[in-house]
Amino acid sequence: MAGEPDPDEEASFDVSASPEKQLPPPSILEIEPVYEALGHPRRRYLCYTLLEDTEWSLSDLATKIAAWENEVPEHAVTEDQREEVYVSLYHAHVPKLIDEDVVAFDEATETITTAEHAEQVLAALEGMGASLDTNQETHARSDMDEQEE
Amino acid sequence: MSKRSNDGTIDGDDPTSGSDMHQTQVAQRHYESNGQGELTTAIVYAIAEAEGVSPREVKSPPLYESVDVPSIEDAFFGSDVAGGSRQGIGTVEFQYTNYLVKVRSDGWIQVYEQTETGLS
Numbered sequence: 001m002a003g004e005p006d007p008d009e010e011a012s013f014d015v016s017a018s019p020e021k022q023l024p025p026p027s028i029l030e031i032e033p034v035y036e037a038l039g040h041p042r043r044r045y046l047c048y049t050l051l052e053d054t055e056w057s058l059s060d061l062a063t064k065i066a067a068w069e070n071e072v073p074e075h076a077v078t079e080d081q082r083e084e085v086y087v088s089l090y091h092a093h094v095p096k097l098i099d100e101d102v103v104a105f106d107e108a109t110e111t112i113t114t115a116e117h118a119e120q121v122l123a124a125l126e127g128m129g130a131s132l133d134t135n136q137e138t139h140a141r142s143d144m145d146e147q148e149e
Numbered sequence: 150m151s152k153r154s155n156d157g158t159i160d161g162d163d164p165t166s167g168s169d170m171h172q173t174q175v176a177q178r179h180y181e182s183n184g185q186g187e188l189t190t191a192i193v194y195a196i197a198e199a200e201g202v203s204p205r206e207v208k209s210p211p212l213y214e215s216v217d218v219p220s221i222e223d224a225f226f227g228s229d230v231a232g233g234s235r236q237g238i239g240t241v242e243f244q245y246t247n248y249l250v251k252v253r254s255d256g257w258i259q260v261y262e263q264t265e266t267g268l269s
Contacts, residue, residue: 087204
C-alpha cells in the first residue's frame with residue numbers, strides 16, 4: 001500500500017473541509033419538486049403565471065395558458081380551447097403541483113395560490129429563463145392585452 | 150399462486166371477474182396522440198359524454214387521483230427512443246366512479262357503465 005507516499009498531499013486532504021461542509025444547503029438539493037413541477041409545458045406555463053401573480057382563478061389561468069399556447073390574445077381564446085386547458089389543469093396538472101407542494105387549490109372558489117415549494121420552483125424558472133423556453137419566457141414577460149390594438 | 154378476491158373490486162387483469170357486474174358501453178372517443186389535446190382531457194371528455202354533462206362538470210375525483218395517465222401516455226403514445234419505437238400495444242383499464250374506462254393503444258377510449266345485475 002505504501003507506494004510513493006506524499007505527506008503533503010495526504011495532510012492537505014486530511015485537513016480539508018469535511019464533505020458536509022462542501023455540500024450546498026439542503027434546500028438547494030431538493031430539486032425533485034422543481035423537476036416534477038416543470039416537467040410538462042403546461043405546468044411551466046402555469047408556474048410562469050405565478051411569477052406574475054400568486055393567486056389565480058382556475059378559469060383565468062386556463063384562458064391565459066390557452067392564449068399562450070395558441071398564440072392569440074386572451075379575448076380571442078375560444079370556449080373549446082379554454083375548456084381543453086381547464087380540464088387538463090383540473091384533472092392532471094394542478095393535482096400534480098399540489099402533490100409537489102408548489103401550489104394550493106381551494107376547491108370551493110377554484111383558486112390557485114402558491115405553496116411551500118413555489119419559491120424554489122420560481123427561482124429555478126427565473127434562473128433558466130429564456131435558454132430553455134424562449135417562447136414561454138417571451139409570452140410570460142409580455143402583456144398580451146397591450147398588443148391587442 | 151394466490152386466488153384473486155371476488156369482492157367486487159376491479160382487478161387489472163380481469164375486470165369481468167365479478168360475475169354480478171354488467172357492462173354497457175356508453176361512450177367512446179378517439180385520442181389523437183399528435184393532436185393538440187392531452188390524453189387526460191380526452192378521457193375526461195369521454196367520461197363527460199357518458200355522464201351527459203359538460204367536461205367542466207366532471208369534477209370529483211380528479212383523474213390524477215384515479216390513474217397515472219402520463220404513464221399510459223408514455224407507454225402507448227410515447228416518443229421513439231434510440232433503437233426504435235417504444236409504443237406498447239394493449240389496453241389499460243381503470244375504474245372512475247361507477248364507470249370502467251378502457252384506454253387502447255390504438256387511441257380509442259371506451260367508457261362502460263357498470264350495473265349490478267342483482268345478487269345471485
